[in-house]
Amino acid sequence: xxxxxxxxxxxxxxxxxxxxxxxxxxxxxxxxxxxxxxxxxxxxxxxxxxxxxxxxxxxxxxxxxxxxxxxxxxxxxxxxxxxxxxxxxxxxxxxxxxxxxxxxxxxxxxxxxxxxxxxxxxxxx
Numbered sequence: 001x002x003x004x005x006x007x008x009x010x011x012x013x014x015x016x017x018x019x020x021x022x023x024x025x026x027x028x029x030x031x032x033x034x035x036x037x038x039x040x041x042x043x044x045x046x047x048x049x050x051x052x053x054x055x056x057x058x059x060x061x062x063x064x065x066x067x068x069x070x071x072x073x074x075x076x077x078x079x080x081x082x083x084x085x086x087x088x089x090x091x092x093x094x095x096x097x098x099x100x101x102x103x104x105x106x107x108x109x110x111x112x113x114x115x116x117x118x119x120x121x122x123x124x125x
Contacts, residue, residue, distance in 0.1 A: 064112075064116045067112050067115060067116060068109060068112040068113075068116075070112075071108035071109060071111050071112040071115075072108045072109055072112070073108075074108055075104035075105040075106070075107055075108025075109070075111075076101050076104065076105045076108070078100075078104045078108075079097075079100035079101035079102070079103060079104035079105060080097065080100070080101060082096075082100040082104065083096040083097035083098075083099070083100035083101065084096075084097070086100065
């Protein structure tokens with residue numbers, strides 16, 4: 001009887017920790033975003049006080065992030081598909097899914113790197 005009580009207490013502790021992890025993560029991400037915005041604003045104000053033109057410092061926007069995300073997600077989708085076939089064919093279970101997601105996701109990121117490097121090279125010439 002005493003062992004059951006201890007097991008229930010451990011289960012309650014694990015459930016409490018499992019509940020706190022996403023809550024703390026969301027709160028931490030929110031605080032990080034607020035502080036980043038605060039310091040970005042302070043930096044801009046300091047630049048204005050020194051008389052620096054903010055328009056001359058703007059960073060050029062690049063679309064490389066979209067390409068990287070698209071190739072990553074395509075790779076993850078292909079990894080899930082190949083992982084499913086490995087699971088059905090060889091009964092590999094989770095190993096097939098995770099390994100194929102990482103392999104194809106990495107291949108997608110590598111392909112996006114090669115494409116953006118080629119685009120940058122064409123821009124330079």
